[in-house]
Amino acid sequence: MAIKPVSSTPSPWHRKRDPDQEREAKRAAVLHAAAQLFNEKGFxxxxxxEVAERLQITKPTLYYYIKNKDDILFQCVSRGLAMMQDAIRVVTLSGGSAHDKLVAAMRQYAEITTMDFGMCVIRVGEDPLPPDSRKALRRIKGGIDxxxxxxxxxxIAEGSMVDCDPKLAAFAIAGALSWIGRWYRPDGPDSPAEIADRMIALFTAGLSTRTDATTVSAVKKITRKTPVAPARKKHPPPL
Structure with a gap:
């Protein structure tokens, strides 16, 4: 089933601006359009x-801004990973406890997975690329981990989180939050912020040494089972 695009990509080819800014804007438009199509149809x-058609330009025009299809994917995934890494670094440099920083980092990470480039990291990733490109992107992923x-x-050191294996906990967090990019739909009932809050509530309930009413309530809300309709009775086939 085809997935609806997360957002439209306005073409900047009919706008006039500074030459350097114009070139960068057009290059960004190419990457956005490609990321949307990769997310919708696959790499x-x-x-x-199709990328050129979405931007209402000719295919040869694309080559002013990218080398080839592999280059587009590399740039799309790089941007998505850079967004994640930059957001987490900003959070880690802010004040507050490690617990509060982790919650803020998880929220940023989760919301980025619902954006065009972040979703491309999750739905397509580096697997279709040549070995050198895959290695470069996996280094960035390693830094996020x-x-x-x-x-x-x-x-754990400050006493706000339970004693656990940081490596395993980090894998679990990144894996679960990344999966949002697989199933998220912009026309779904929950916004990216609401989804992030509910996922975070589950993790903080397991990691945190705190047990406040808000966390307990959020966990109950997301883990509450949806009523299942009774199974239809099977009738024997007619003789």
């Missing part, structure tokens, strides 16, 4: 002709 099923582990270590 291999998307052609450069280390940021999460360090926050968890700090939380």
């Amino acid at each position: 291999h099923a998307t052609s450069l002709d 280390l940021e999460f582990r360090e926050l968890i270590r700090q939380g």
Whole structure:
């Protein structure tokens, strides 16, 4: 089933601005359009002709801004990972406890997975790319993982988080939050912020040494089972 695009990509080809800004705006538009198509159809099923068509330009025009289809994917995933890494670093440099920083980092990470480039990191990733490109992108992923582990270590040391394996906890957090990018739909009942809050409530309930009423209420809300309709009775086939 085709997935609806997360957002439209306005074409900047008919706008006039500073030459450097104009080139960067057009390059960003190419990457956004490609990321949307990769998320909707998959990398291999998307052609450069479709990217050009979405931007209402010719295919040769694309080559002023990108090398090839692999280059587009590398740039899209790089941008998504950079957004995640930058958001977590800003959080870690802010004040507050490690517990509060981890919650803020998880919220940023979760919301980015619902954006075009963040979703591309999760739905497509680096697997279709050549070995050197995959290695470069996995280094960035490794850096994000280390940021999460360090926050968890700090939380354990300050007594705001239960004693656990930071590596395993970081894997669990990143894996669960990343999966939002797989199933999130912009026309769904919950906003990215609401989804992030509910997912975070589950993790903080397991990691935190705090047990406040808000956390307990949030966990109950997300884990409450949806009533299941009774199964229809099977009738024997007619003789």
